[in-house]
Amino acid sequence: MQQYDHSWLASQPSRSTLKTLRTARKRSSRVAATVIGAQLSTVVLAAEVPGIMSHPIVDPFNVGLFLILMQIGFTACVIIWYGRYAKKRLDPASLRFAAELKQRGDTTHSGGARP
Template sequence: MSTTGERSTGTIYEQVQDSPEFADLRSRLRRFVFPMSAAFLLWYLAYVLLASYAPGFMSIKVIGNINVGLIIGLLQFVTTFAITTIYVRYANKYLDPAAERLRTQIESAT
């Protein structure tokens, strides 16, 4: 690090962290993760609240002994797998190529 008035460049990792490419990668990740996490948490909270405050609704039988509560509970698992699938596709298309370019940049500089 220079103290003679020149701009300090830091290590390659610090340079990459300060780069617009890294900021874009971080932004793309956050644009996906935060809304998806909020949506899933609201969906889960709705299930918990319905189970706590609407037991009559949750106990409505749909087919045989299968009730609304059971169906919504199982949909929680389906939602988890769907979010995972959507994230993998998103990462493959938008995150992984950008991360690979940054990794190549770091490896070529070291």
């Protein structure tokens, strides 16, 4: 009779931890998709309708430059948001998961080898 190693099953997160991690992944994926969509829309506008992008707004600024500057600001805001979000939502979830593993006695997934 063959013996199976059940340590992998024991190292799996609980349902509540999985739910937390899935929710966190969905939210950050939506934000990432929005940022990528905004950047792609600017690229498509520049390639397909260059007349709109070169339309002047104020003497040195045109629509294209304005959109690029807006994207930089938007991306910076998203980076700041994600840093706060990770500290508030992801770090506690990963600490709970690590505590669950430690409580079960699993040392194989504890963040690397320890001396």
